[in-house]
Amino acid sequence: MSKEESLNFLEHIIEQDLDSGYNNNDLRFRFPPEPNGYLHIGHASAICLNFGLGEKYNAPVNLRFDDTNPTKEEQEFVDAIKRDIEWLGYVWAEELYASDYFQQLYDWAVEFIREGKAYVDSQTSREIADQKGTPNEPGKESPFRNRPVEESLELFEKMKNGEVGEGEHVLRAKIDMASGNMLMRDPVMYRVLHKHHHRTGTDWKIFPMYDWTHGESDYIEQVSHSFCTLEFLPHRELYDWFLDQVYSEGKMRPKQREFARRNLSHTVVSKRKLARLVEEGVVSGWDDPRMPTISGLRRRGYTPESIRNFADSIGVGKRENLIDVSHLEYNIREDLNKKAKRVMAVLNPVKVLITNYPEGQEELLEAENNPEDEQAGNRTIPFSGELYIEREDFKEEANRKFFRLTLGKEVRLKNAYIIKGEKVVKDNEGNILEIHCTYDPDSRSGSGTEASMRKVKGTLHWVSVKHALPIEVRLYDRLFTDPAPDGHKEKDFMEFINPDSLNTITAFGEPSLDDLEVEDKVQFQRLGYFTVDRDSTDARKVFNRTVPLRDSWAKLADL
RNA sequence: UGGCCCAUGGUGUAACUGGCAACACGUCUGAUUUUGGUUCAGAAGAGUCUAGGUUCGAGCCCUAGUGGGCCAACCA
Numbered sequence: 001m002s003k004e005e006s007l008n009f010l011e012h013i014i015e016q017d018l019d020s021g022y023n024n025n026d027l028r029f030r031f032p033p034e035p036n037g038y039l040h041i042g043h044a045s046a047i048c049l050n051f052g053l054g055e056k057y058n059a060p061v062n063l064r065f066d067d068t069n070p071t072k073e074e075q076e077f078v079d080a081i082k083r084d085i086e087w088l089g090y091v092w093a094e095e096l097y098a099s100d101y102f103q104q105l106y107d108w109a110v111e112f113i114r115e116g117k118a119y120v121d122s123q124t125s126r127e128i129a130d131q132k133g134t135p136n137e138p139g140k141e142s143p144f145r146n147r148p149v150e151e152s153l154e155l156f157e158k159m160k161n162g163e164v165g166e167g168e169h170v171l172r173a174k175i176d177m178a179s180g181n182m183l184m185r186d187p188v189m190y191r192v193l194h195k196h197h198h199r200t201g202t203d204w205k206i207f208p209m210y211d212w213t214h215g216e217s218d219y220i221e222q223v224s225h226s227f228c229t230l231e232f233l234p235h236r237e238l239y240d241w242f243l244d245q246v247y248s249e250g251k252m253r254p255k256q257r258e259f260a261r262r263n264l265s266h267t268v269v270s271k272r273k274l275a276r277l278v279e280e281g282v283v284s285g286w287d288d289p290r291m292p293t294i295s296g297l298r299r300r301g302y303t304p305e306s307i308r309n310f311a312d313s314i315g316v317g318k319r320e321n322l323i324d325v326s327h328l329e330y331n332i333r334e335d336l337n338k339k340a341k342r343v344m345a346v347l348n349p350v351k352v353l354i355t356n357y358p359e360g361q362e363e364l365l366e367a368e369n370n371p372e373d374e375q376a377g378n379r380t381i382p383f384s385g386e387l388y389i390e391r392e393d394f395k396e397e398a399n400r401k402f403f404r405l406t407l408g409k410e411v412r413l414k415n416a417y418i419i420k421g422e423k424v425v426k427d428n429e430g431n432i433l434e435i436h437c438t439y440d441p442d443s444r445s446g447s448g449t450e451a452s453m454r455k456v457k458g459t460l461h462w463v464s465v466k467h468a469l470p471i472e473v474r475l476y477d478r479l480f481t482d483p484a485p486d487g488h489k490e491k492d493f494m495e496f497i498n499p500d501s502l503n504t505i506t507a508f509g510e511p512s513l514d515d516l517e518v519e520d521k522v523q524f525q526r527l528g529y530f531t532v533d534r535d536s537t538d539a540r541k542v543f544n545r546t547v548p549l550r551d552s553w554a555k556l557a558d559l
Numbered sequence: 560u561g562g563c564c565c566a567u568g569g570u571g572u573a574a575c576u577g578g579c580a581a582c583a584c585g586u587c588u589g590a591u592u593u594u595g596g597u598u599c600a601g602a603a604g605a606g607u608c609u610a611g612g613u614u615c616g617a618g619c620c621c622u623a624g625u626g627g628g629c630c631a632a633c634c635a
Contacts, residue, residue, distance in 0.1 A: 006573050006582085015575095034635050069634060125633050132631055136561045139631085170633050180562050182631045191633035210635050233564060234630050260565085260628095313583060315572040319565050320628060327571070327584050337597060372597065403595065412593050445593060452593095459593045526594045553595040 008316045010049070010227060013257055014057065017224070026252055027059035028223045031085070031092070032214070034066045035077035035198070037271045039084045041292045041307075041328075045262045048311030050227060051090040060093030062221055067099045068213050070197035078198070084294040089304045094221075098213050099199045101220055105208050106160065108216065108246055109171060109189060113152045117245060118189060119145055120155040121172045128170070131177075132185055138178035139185045145174065159192050162205035166192045173212070175241060183238045187211055215239040216246060218254035226254050229261040230318065259316045265324045265483040267292040268493055273486060282497060283479070289533075289544050290479045290501050300476065301521055301531030301546030303339070306332040322484055329547050332529070336546070340523040341369045341376060344414065344461040345509035345543075347473060347527065349388035351434040351465065352405075354419060356441075357385030362466070366446055367415040381510050382467040383416050388508050393460050394435055396424060401556060403458035405435070411458040414525060418443040418456055461525045468508035472542045474533065475503040513541060521546070 007015065018024065031050045033043065054061035063085065067073050085092070112118035121128060121144045133139035156171055158164050171190040179185055189212040192205055218226045226239075239256045247253055268274065269292055277283045277291070287295035297307065310331040314323055362384045370376035394405045405411050407421040419437040426432055442451035482488075482496040509524075516522065521531045528548035535542045 007575090008572080012575090032635095036635080066635065072634075121633095128633080129631075134561085134631055167633065182562095185631085188633055193633085207633090209633075214635085230564070231629060232635090234562090258564085262571085265570085313571085315583095317565090317572065321571065324570050324584075330584055333596090342594075342596095368593095371592090371594085401595095414593060416593090418593095456593085458595085461594075523594085523596085526596070528596095549594075549596050551595070556595085 009318070010053070010225075010257060010259060010316060011056075013255075014053070014225060017255075022224065024057065024059070026224050027057050028062070028093075028221065028252075029054050029059060029225055029227070030062040030064050030218065030221065030223050032064045032066045032098075032217075033081050034069070034072070035074065035081060036069070036072040037077060037274075038080055038286050039294045040269050040274070041264055041267075041294070041297065042261055042269045044084075044088065044294055044297075044307050045311040045314070046227075046229075047085060047088060047090065048308050049259070049316060051085075051088075051092075052308075052312065053225075053227075054093075059224075061090070062094045062096050062223070063092035064096040064098065064217060064221070066210070066214065066217075067097055067197070067199065068207050068210060070193060070195040070207065073198055075198045080295070087294070087298060087304055088307060096217075096221065097199060098208075098217050099197065099204075101213070101217055102200060102204055102208070104220065105213060105216060106206075109208075109212075110153065110156065112173065112189075112245065113149060113156060113171075116149065116174065118152070118171055118173050119147055120152040120159070120169050121145075121186075122155070122169050125167065125170075128172075128188075132182065133177070135180070135182060141177050142172070142186065145186070156190075156206075159190065159206045160204075162194065164192055166194055168192065171206075173242070175238075181234055181237050183211065183234055184241070187238060211235055211238050212242060215243050215254060215256065218256075219243060219246065219251070222252045223254045224252055226256045228256060228258055230258045231261075232256070233258045258318070260318050260321060262311075262314060262316070263322050263484075264292060264328065265322050266478040266480045266485070267325075268480070268486050270486070273493060276494070277479075280494075282494075289474070289476050298519075299531075299533065299544065301336075301519075301529060301544055302332050303335050303521070306335040309335065322487075324483070325478060332547055333550070336521060336523065336529045338372050339370075340521045340529055342367075342371070342525050343510055343513060343522045344381065344463055345471065345473070345507050345513065345524040345527070345530075346388040346390055346461065346463050346468075347475075347505060347507040347524075348391045349463075349508055350391040350394060350432055352387045352389050352419070352462070353434050353436050354385040354387070354417075354439045355422065355436050356438045359385070361385065362464075365415050365444070379512055381415060381512070382464050384464045384466050386465040387413070387462045388465055388468060389413075389435075389460050389462050391432075394421070394424075394432070405437075405458070405460060410440075410456045411460055412443075412445075412456050413462050414459050415445050416462070417441070417445075418451070418454060461527075463508045463510055465508075467511050469511055469513050470540065471507050471509045471513060472535075472540055473505050473507045473530070473545065474542065475505065475545045477501050477503075507543075509541075513543075516541065523549070 029050045131140040170188045172186045190206045289300035364380040410420045417439040419439045423436045442449045480496045485493040485496040529546040530543040533542040
């Protein structure tokens with residue numbers, strides 16, 4: 001890798017380790033989700049971080065499910081997580097489960113008891129919590145702290161065999177009830193849970209806690225760098241303590257390092273809050289295109305590349321952050337600009353009659369599929385004397401800044417002819433029913449005539465009425481009106497729901513849209529990028545708006 | 560109240576062992592354009608939370624303060 005590029009602080013750590021004796025072959029990372037929900041954009045950046053490091057250093061990255069709490073975990077989530085990571089385009093070295101290590105962890109724990117490093121506590125969780133003290137005052141030692149080793153051993157065995165009920169006993173590490181770090185005050189290592197585990201079934205009645213599991217799992221897998229979010233920083237001392245007890249010379253000693261979770265504006269990401277959106281029907285499900293879940297983003301039309309580029313471009317740090325969605329939107333536009341086929345669709349139609357176009361005539365006009373990609377080729381679009389254009393593209397009279405159709409002025413119909421507004425037909429209420437225009441027969445795009453080369457300010461997209469394909473279009477906008485909906489202490493995040501986050505309309509598209517398949521992505525010219533939703537039927541296609549095009553006119557038009 | 564972490568343009572990051580603040584997004588000009596898109600050229604915008612200190616020299620080091628975050632689940 002070039003020394004020119006700047007490294008983020010995690011890469012600096014790795015580089016330092018490499019300089020101080022680590023072998024490149026020693027490097028190994030992991031992404032350790034708990035299978036208790038769907039992955040979201042926050043996970044995506046952690047995935048890109050770990051797997052990105054794996055690609056950069058040519059090191060293996062394991063996918064390890066942190067499945068130590070059977071009350072919350074399900075196989076369904078394991079499958080969904082794997083699917084999402086694969087979709088992002090990453091390949092894990094090994095698929096592993098913390099539950100694979102239950103026996104090893106148990107054996108170590110028994111060893112701990114024998115060595116007086118752990119004991120069975122028979123108090124209630126309440127009592128234990130009360131004795132914990134506060135960050136200011138030291139905790140009190142449990143009356144069971146010095147119970148005989150044999151007794152702890154026996155009770156632990158009973159816990160394991162399911163002979164004791166949930167909550168009756170726990171195994172605690174004997175560390176320091178006066179530690180300034182609350183996590184070091186004799187943390188619970190095991191609790192009894194008579195629950196079905198998605199992988200171990202009913203084999204185990206005791207389940208190891210996160211702290212006891214995570215570092216040891218890293219150690220078993222010989223992970224070199226265990227990157228996690230900042231809230232785990234206080235856990236590091238315990239992570240290291242547990243590691244010290246089992247570490248043997250010559251092995252890789254995993255290193256936990258923490259980075260700031262990256263927050264995206266105008267959304268929420270906590271599982272509880274996302275669940276509320278689903279339960280209260282604000283969205284249609286976990287993969288609603290407005291959801292920040294990976295499945296939601298996928299359905300919205302985001303590409304894996306755009307998400308990866310986004311994650312790379314925002315970097316990592318250790319400070320609180322709120323990344324504006326515009327960064328994400330930039331990345332999807334940039335990707336789709338190169339890839340998406342251009343097509344025409346009219347969302348808010350008004351009829352245009354070309355009065356001097358021969359009655360009943362139709363023709364097929366040639367159109368470029370993507371000006372950014374020569375390989376994309378051309379297609380044909382049917383043209384006739386009766387068209388739809390966007391209602392916003394016409395004004396009876398307008399100032400010089402309005403580069404669109406007005407009476408007496410010419411505009412180009414994309415890939416077709418130059419037309420001139422002649423008159424407007426209205427109903428009794430003054431609503432525009434149709435606009436009469438004349439066209440310049442010599443001005444056909446690509447015909448090479450002098451008239452076809454004429455420069456007119458303004459080009460409109462259109463669809464021939466007779467050939468128009470009715471489609472359903474779902475116009476999505478950000479789900480929340482506030483950049484940090486859950487950042488207000490006094491207010492519930494639900495108060496910031498954007499009432500206009502979804503606008504479903506019927507629109508008209510050019511006939512070629514009928515050939516598209518689910519998840520195909522196109523640019524509706526002058527409007528935005530759209531993708532075919534799985535709700536599409538043979539009778540009617542459904543398009544989700546991924547993101548509108550940048551629109552420098554919108555700002556002026558508002559004035 | 561104790562401990563720990565953090566603090567650089569509107570946003571996110573960068574600045575290798577101290578050498579006069581960079582990149583991306585966003586914003587604004589202009590050019591090009593059969594997408595008010597794209598592309599291209601350019602501009603504005605921070606003197607690095609504050610106050611001291613060390614140093615020839617500090618965003619980088621030290622001290623204190625201020626502000627924000629984290630920590631007292633048999634969750635991860």
